[in-house]
Amino acid sequence: MADTSHLLLPIPHAVALRHGVRLLLWRDDLLYPDLPGNKARKLKYNLLHARAEGHTRLLTFGGAYSNHLAAVAAAGRLYQFATVGLVRGEPHYPLNPTLARCTADGMQLHYLDRNTYRRRAEPAFLAELLRQHGPAYPLPEGGTNVLALRGVAELIGELRQHTDFDAVAVAAGTGGTLAGLALGLAEAAYPARALGVAALKGGGFLQAEVAALLTAASAPPTPCEVHTDYHFGGYAKYSAELVAFIQGFEAQFGVLLDPIYTGKLLFGVLDLIGKGHFASGSTVVAVHTGGLQAWAGWHLAHTQGHA
CATH class of the missing domain: 3.40.50.1100 (Rossmann fold)
Incomplete structure (x- = not known):
């Protein structure tokens, strides 16, 4: 070591x-x-599990300045996963540096108004999001599980x-x-x-x-x-x-x-x-x-x- x-x-x-x-x-x-701080630790076994289940895409949630979104986007680039980020709030252009980095790392960004975003943990709503954005391994906001x-x-x-x-x-x-x-x-x-x-x-x-x-x-x-x-x-x-x-x-x-x-x-x-x-x-x-x-x-x- x-x-x-x-x-x-x-x-x-x-x-x-x-x-x-x-x-x-x-x-x-x-x-x-390349994947600094606690995010690498929180993603480690999730990425291994996603790969073991045959997933090639990660889907997750975060705010416009989310360390977690940035980390998932970077992990996608580093470990060959497509990534989808569902962002709380309305889009603002030009993108802030966090979201610009996410897109540079290949993440597809989609926006959810705040009321809709609150439903992110509801199983039926998550299933609908997965139908919309293709089969994916879902990661909760902040990566906590x-x-x-x-x-x-x-x-x-x-x-x-x-x-x-x-x-x-x-x-x-x-x-x-x-x-x-x-x-x-x-x-x-x-x-x-x-x-x-x-x-x-x-x-x-x-x-x-x-x-x-x-x-x-x-x-x-x-x-x-x-x-x-x-x-x-x-x-x-x-x-x-x-x-x-x-x-x-x-x-x-x-x-x-x-x-x-x-x-x-x-x-x-x-x-x-x-x-x-x-x-x-x-x-x-x-x-x-x-x-x-x-x-x-x-x-x-x-x-x-x-x-």
């Missing part, structure tokens, strides 16, 4: 040092450059090759990555807790969502928590405070965070450290899950030189 020690980065932030917490950042965004959990769970073993830890933290959108980490901890009987920082407003539902995913994966019980106070107004919302935090983090540690997921994650983890949520002497690993493609579609990226 390739050496991955360079992916584990110490973050000697003043807040962590003051409270005696060893904070580490796992750079999952660097592991697969039991197979996705299996891919994410492998990260726990990779982390343990490099360090002991008391908690592993990740940004949470659909709860799939958080559930996968919890699954990995449970199956290894490793005494650490999985912690999610909700990236969207009203993220309290994620606790039940993660529990349901773990039940579906037949996971043993494991400590898992969701923190909902760091959404900065909701999914894809941000504030001057968050932007300043991201800028300061990059200046100090040389790591660019994104404004949708990982910026909120590190802000939340450091705030929790400051509030004494982790005992002195603890090791906390935050997972950088990628998402940097989102900067291309944000006007504030231009002010930072990250267009």
Whole structure:
């Protein structure tokens, strides 16, 4: 196996040092450059299953700046699948950088108004979409299902090759990555807790969502928590405070965070450290899950030189 020690980065932030917490950042965004972050893990076993079932086309859902849509399009190009992306909302031209990248990778884009999009999990509606767009292997929004959990769970073993830890933290959108980490901890009987920082407003539902995913994966019980106070107004919302935090983090540690997921994650983890949520002497690993493609579609990226 390739050496991955360079992916584990110490973050000697003043807040962590003051409270005696060893904070580490796992750079999952660097592991697969063509398919960065948690998306490669969530797609791994889904792609193998799709191939085993004889599928040559993937169909999935996402918003206009979706990391998941971008990842599925890239996976289609890399592994020879045709791809169909069903996008929430009305079309806008020219395409934003995320959707332009999707089409460059061969994805066919179709748009669903928001009311129609809400039906995406209904079996009858999904069957109709599959009839419309040809036989395809359907992937849920965000790529979260039991197979996705299996891919994410492998990260726990990779982390343990490099360090002991008391908690592993990740940004949470659909709860799939958080559930996968919890699954990995449970199956290894490793005494650490999985912690999610909700990236969207009203993220309290994620606790039940993660529990349901773990039940579906037949996971043993494991400590898992969701923190909902760091959404900065909701999914894809941000504030001057968050932007300043991201800028300061990059200046100090040389790591660019994104404004949708990982910026909120590190802000939340450091705030929790400051509030004494982790005992002195603890090791906390935050997972950088990628998402940097989102900067291309944000006007504030231009002010930072990250267009």
